[in-house]
Amino acid sequence: MATSLPLVFDEPRRAKKPPRHLADLSGEERRTAVEALGEPAFRAKQLSNHYFSRLVSDPAEMTDLPAATRDKLVADLMPPLLTRVRDLECDNGETRKTLWKLLDGSLVESVLMRYPGRVTMCVSSQAGCGMACPFCATGQGGLTRNMTTAEIVEQVVDGARALARGEVAGGPGRVSNIVFMGMGEPMANYKAVMGAVRRFTDPSPEGLGISARGVTVSTVGLVPRINQLATEGIPVTLALSLHAPDDELRDELVPINNRWKVDEVLDAAWGYAQQTKRRVSIEYAMIRDINDHAWRADLLAEKLNARGDWGWVHVNLIPLNPTPGSKWTASDPADEREFVRRLEAAGIPVTVRDTRGQEIDGACGQLAAASKS
Numbered sequence: 001m002a003t004s005l006p007l008v009f010d011e012p013r014r015a016k017k018p019p020r021h022l023a024d025l026s027g028e029e030r031r032t033a034v035e036a037l038g039e040p041a042f043r044a045k046q047l048s049n050h051y052f053s054r055l056v057s058d059p060a061e062m063t064d065l066p067a068a069t070r071d072k073l074v075a076d077l078m079p080p081l082l083t084r085v086r087d088l089e090c091d092n093g094e095t096r097k098t099l100w101k102l103l104d105g106s107l108v109e110s111v112l113m114r115y116p117g118r119v120t121m122c123v124s125s126q127a128g129c130g131m132a133c134p135f136c137a138t139g140q141g142g143l144t145r146n147m148t149t150a151e152i153v154e155q156v157v158d159g160a161r162a163l164a165r166g167e168v169a170g171g172p173g174r175v176s177n178i179v180f181m182g183m184g185e186p187m188a189n190y191k192a193v194m195g196a197v198r199r200f201t202d203p204s205p206e207g208l209g210i211s212a213r214g215v216t217v218s219t220v221g222l223v224p225r226i227n228q229l230a231t232e233g234i235p236v237t238l239a240l241s242l243h244a245p246d247d248e249l250r251d252e253l254v255p256i257n258n259r260w261k262v263d264e265v266l267d268a269a270w271g272y273a274q275q276t277k278r279r280v281s282i283e284y285a286m287i288r289d290i291n292d293h294a295w296r297a298d299l300l301a302e303k304l305n306a307r308g309d310w311g312w313v314h315v316n317l318i319p320l321n322p323t324p325g326s327k328w329t330a331s332d333p334a335d336e337r338e339f340v341r342r343l344e345a346a347g348i349p350v351t352v353r354d355t356r357g358q359e360i361d362g363a364c365g366q367l368a369a370a371s372k373s
Contacts, residue, residue, distance in 0.1 A: 007255050008130025009188055011145045016104045021150035022051055022077045023157075023199050027206050030077070037076060039069060047077060049205035055161045082154050093169030098158070102127065102151060106144045108183050110155040112162070114170050119163060120177040123155045125193050126184025131220050132255045133243075135287060137323040138183045147184070149195030155182075156200065156208065177214040181239070186217050187225035193217065197234055212236050218283065220256045221265035230275040239281040239316070240269050244291045245300035253291065266303055273312040285318045286331035286339065297339045301346035315343055315350040 022030060030044035046064055050056050057078050059070035085099040085107070094114040101107055106127035113120045129136070130143035156175055163173040178200055180186040186193045199207045200215055218239040219226060229238065242262070244250035250257040257265075269280045282304070286292050304313050317339065319330040331339070336352065343350040 005132035005134075005140065005142060005255075007132055007259075008143045011126075011143060015145035017145075017148060018081050018103045018151065019079045020077075021079060021081060021148070021154075022047055023150035023153040024148060024195065026198075027202075033077060034073070037069075037073065039073065043073065045205060047073060051078060051157070052199075052206070052208055053204045055157060055164055081148075081151050082158070084158075096162075096168065098155075100155070102147070104145070108147065108151075108155075110159070110182055112159045112168065114168060114173070118176045119159075119168075119173055120179060121156050121159045121175050122179050122182050123152055123196075124182035124184055125152055125180055125186045125189050125196075129184045130188060131185045133220065133253065135253065135285065135320065135323075135326065135328050137326075140323075143184075146189040146192060149192045149199065152192060152196035153199045160208065175208070175210065177216070178210065179216040179218065179239075181216070181218045185220060185222070187219040187222040187229075190225050190228070194229075194232065194234075197236060201234060201236075213278075216281070220254050221260055221268075222256065223260040223264055223268045226265070226268040226272055230272045235276045235278050237278055237281060238269060238272050238276075239283050240265065241283040241285075242266075242300075243283070243285050243287075245296055245303055249291060249296075253287075262303070266307060270307040270312065273308075279311060280313050282313055282315045283318060284315060285320050286336055287320045287328050288331045288335070290328060292331040292335045292339055294335075294338050294342055297342035298346070301343050301348050304348055305346060309347065311349070313348070315348055316353055317350060318353045 025033060027044070030048060031041040034044040034047070035041050043065065050062050056062065057074065059074045062070050065073065081103065082100040085101050088097045089095065096112045098110050099107060100109065108124040108127050110124060111122040113122070124147065126146050127144035128141045129138045131139050133139040156178060160175050162168050163175065166172045180193060197215055197217070200210045201207060201212045203209050212235050216237040216239050217229065218241060220241045226238065241254065242250070243253045245262060247257060247261050250262055273280045300315070317336065319336070320328060322329060340350055340352065
């Protein structure tokens with residue numbers, strides 16, 4: 001069952017990055033960049049307002065900027081980063097998966113999901129993934145490169161534009177939630193991911209003004225980065241992809257476990273909850289006859305309760321989504337129900353995730369960004 005792919009923490013040295021973009025920069029850095037182009041610093045706020053608030057990128061729509069310098073400012077600070085390859089929709093148009101081509105030809109995917117009262121965007125943070133989890137299509141593709149802050153942000157801005165224009169089923173709306181659960185391991189691209197988190201949560205016009213409580217950063221368990229995230233002062237939700245409560249199995253399902261064991265990663269998650277007072281989500285893909293045994297539910301509950309009983313954690317069970325050629329499949333519904341029953345009996349809050357986007361390979365673990373139709 002073990003994977004033959006190695007763990008990869010650093011992107012290939014040959015990785016080619018795109019030009020800088022307004023969304024890569026802090027407010028002060030934007031002002032400096034604008035002044036370097038020979039314009040007054042206040043133009044940075046005007047540009048930020050167009051990009052993050054008005055959601056426009058066409059210089060012709062930026063009528064408060066001098067006509068003589070609009071094109072130059074936009075070309076330098078809003079270069080195109082993502083090219084849409086195709087959209088696939090399901091759920092009557094309320095779920096949309098977009099395949100993007102980056103400037104170096106790398107392919108990534110994002111998913112927009114509309115629910116009653118909210119819109120969630122699932123974004124990618126890397127082209128590919130180096131964590132090598134054998135049941136995940138993305139992980140089996142390997143790592144191509146890290147994405148930049150602006151490439152991450154552009155996925156959400158595109159969704160925000162489509163919603164504002166009423167192009168998504170359900171009429172005009174706005175992005176309310178962002179989950180870093182697309183392609184890549186966010187904690188392995190920490191600096192760019194945190195830059196994107198700040199762009200998402202900074203008030204308009206510096207950023208999109210989304211509540212930090214609406215942003216979820218997932219990880220397979222890079223303990224030093226979880227500890228670092230706890231010090232950032234931005235109370236995002238931490239989602240830990242655990243998938244097994246015992247080291248013997250998790251070593252195989254989540255290879256990072258060979259570096260940081262179950263107890264170490266749970267201690268880090270517990271520390272994050274203590275520091276931020278934010279409830280941690282434990283992600284657990286239910287795989288038939290692999291990790292769905294009743295005794296593993298009991299062990300998971302025991303380990304979580306041992307660290308605290310003030311509601312610091314929530315378990316999110318994910319019916320395994322099929323990937324081409326995989327020998328694994330979702331748990332039997334009866335086994336899933338028993339797993340839920342045992343966690344609830346131990347006082348652990350648990351839900352079974354809605355597998356949105358499965359029919360367009362847009363659900364958890366299915367994003368592989370294949371260029372074929």
